[in-house]
Amino acid sequence: MRPLLPGIVLGLLLAACAPAARPTPAMAPPAPAGARPQIESAGGPVAEDAQRLKGAPAIGAPAATPVAVNPPGVLPNPAVRMIIKNAEMRLVVSSVDEALTRIEGLVTEVGGYILSSRTWFQEEEKYASLTFAVPSERFEETLGRLRRIGVRVADENTSGQDVSQEYVDLEARLTNLEAAAARLREFLKEAKSVEEALQVEARLRELEGEIAQVKGRMNFLKGRSAYSLITVILEPLRPTPTPTPTPTPVVWDPGETFREATDVLGILLRALVDISIWILVLGGPFMLPAGVIAFAVYRLRNRHRPKA
Numbered sequence: 001m002r003p004l005l006p007g008i009v010l011g012l013l014l015a016a017c018a019p020a021a022r023p024t025p026a027m028a029p030p031a032p033a034g035a036r037p038q039i040e041s042a043g044g045p046v047a048e049d050a051q052r053l054k055g056a057p058a059i060g061a062p063a064a065t066p067v068a069v070n071p072p073g074v075l076p077n078p079a080v081r082m083i084i085k086n087a088e089m090r091l092v093v094s095s096v097d098e099a100l101t102r103i104e105g106l107v108t109e110v111g112g113y114i115l116s117s118r119t120w121f122q123e124e125e126k127y128a129s130l131t132f133a134v135p136s137e138r139f140e141e142t143l144g145r146l147r148r149i150g151v152r153v154a155d156e157n158t159s160g161q162d163v164s165q166e167y168v169d170l171e172a173r174l175t176n177l178e179a180a181a182a183r184l185r186e187f188l189k190e191a192k193s194v195e196e197a198l199q200v201e202a203r204l205r206e207l208e209g210e211i212a213q214v215k216g217r218m219n220f221l222k223g224r225s226a227y228s229l230i231t232v233i234l235e236p237l238r239p240t241p242t243p244t245p246t247p248t249p250v251v252w253d254p255g256e257t258f259r260e261a262t263d264v265l266g267i268l269l270r271a272l273v274d275i276s277i278w279i280l281v282l283g284g285p286f287m288l289p290a291g292v293i294a295f296a297v298y299r300l301r302n303r304h305r306p307k308a
Contacts, residue, residue, distance in 0.1 A: 082221060084161040085139050085228035091150030096126045096234045102149050103130055103232060110138045112227070128234040133227040142230065151237050163221050170221075174214045181207040 093099040096119075107114055112134035119128045134142045147153055184204045191197040 081162060081164045082167055082225040083136065084163055084221075084224050085136055085158070086160070087139070087143060087158040087228070087230045088156070088233075089143070089146060089153065089230070090155040090233045090235065091146065092152050092154050092235050092237050093150050094237050096128050096236055099149055099234050100128055100130065103132075103146070106142065106145055106149075107132045107134065110134050110142055112138075112142075115229070125236045125238070127236070129231065130234070131229065131231045133229055136226055136228045139228040139230075146230070146232060150234075154235065163225060167218060167221050170214050170218050174211065174218070177207055177211045177214065181211065 091099065100117075100119075104114065112132050114130065114132045116131045117129070119126060121127070143156075143158070147156075181204060184200050184207065188197060188200045188204065191200060
């Protein structure tokens with residue numbers, strides 16, 4: 001009895017640690033509505049171990065029961081594929097504070113939540129960065145509404161990661177681990193010595209730890225594919241600088257110089273004529289009496305002067 005038990009436990013350990021089948025290139029057709037795909041119980045090695053255990057009269061462990069799971073390598077329906085979506089967008093806005101308020105309202109409206117927010121100043125201009133999660137089914141709608149908030153989209157980058165196959169592989173691995181753990185629990189009940197019980201219990205704890213890790217990864221993929229991450233960077237709109245006019249080079253033209261000189265001469269002659277007219281009109285009434293007085297003075301001086 002004792003020599004047989006370690007061999008059986010070793011077979012279970014190998015079966016539980018067997019990796020899930022890799023995905024096939026061709027996708028299997030979708031199953032009819034209401035039907036669940038069926039596969040063998042936890043793979044070939046586990047089924048063979050169960051048959052050997054069934055024929056072991058000393059232990060009397062029951063044979064493994066087939067479990068219905070998604071077959072390894074068969075992806076789920078394309079309509080329900082698990083896609084992890086991410087987006088990064090850089091928006092130029094007229095007011096950073098107003099854009100932040102509108103984006104926060106948009107996130108609440110679509111049923112998302114904000115993960116982080118940051119603001120800073122650069123050259124006396126305010127900038128902001130916002131990271132939030134939105135339901136994946138409203139991912140494209142949210143991006144479209146974000147584009148309308150900004151004056152223009154300076155940069156945009158979207159990406160997606162299909163984790164459907166990884167989730168299917170984790171389901172198959174979880175089925176193997178749980179089946180092996182269930183059989184170890186049966187062996188623990190049938191153990192005939194403390195040493196056998198300790199060996200089985202130690203391996204059972206390892207399997208339970210692996211089961212917890214697989215379940216944690218599956219829960220992460222479910223949650224991550226259900227919500228998409230979007231990071232938005234807001235930049236203020238800066239006025240377009242006015243270009244400095246470039247002086248036009250001047251080409252020397254003698255004809256143009258002659259025309260300019262002729263125009264200036266004409267202006268000077270007109271100015272002299274205008275000044276003469278003003279002097280005659282305004283000084284005429286005063287020049288006649290002044291001339292008479294000057295003539296009288298001249299005559300008086302010449303009268304008393306002796307003649308030569």
